[in-house]
Amino acid sequence: MSRPDDVPGRDNDSRIVPAPYPSRRSLARALDMAESTVDEMVKRGVLPPPIRLSTGCVRWCWADIETALASLKDRAKTTNADAPSADPYIRGVQNVSKLSERCGGAS
Numbered sequence: 001m002s003r004p005d006d007v008p009g010r011d012n013d014s015r016i017v018p019a020p021y022p023s024r025r026s027l028a029r030a031l032d033m034a035e036s037t038v039d040e041m042v043k044r045g046v047l048p049p050p051i052r053l054s055t056g057c058v059r060w061c062w063a064d065i066e067t068a069l070a071s072l073k074d075r076a077k078t079t080n081a082d083a084p085s086a087d088p089y090i091r092g093v094q095n096v097s098k099l100s101e102r103c104g105g106a107s
Helices: 024-030 035-044 062-078 088-106
Strands: 051-054 057-059
Touching: 024 035, 062 088
Parallel strands: none
Antiparallel strands: 051 057
């Protein structure tokens, strides 16, 4: 029997839990970006390419997405903070990492 606070697609902390194989629309929503940004990030190799299950049915493996995002975070940490990256997305990740380190250290 499910409890009233059990909501499909949410974990106990009320965070949205993405589907294991999200569509482009679902992936974009989970990453809080436009679908065209998902396409651009795949084109640049930042995100893995989708899996084509059938004609018109394209999905991404969420585990692969998490791995790609973790490697971005690791790359941003190991990149020299003073050396600007040629990739504007990586520069943004570096800026966010610097900001979160400053904010995290202040609390």
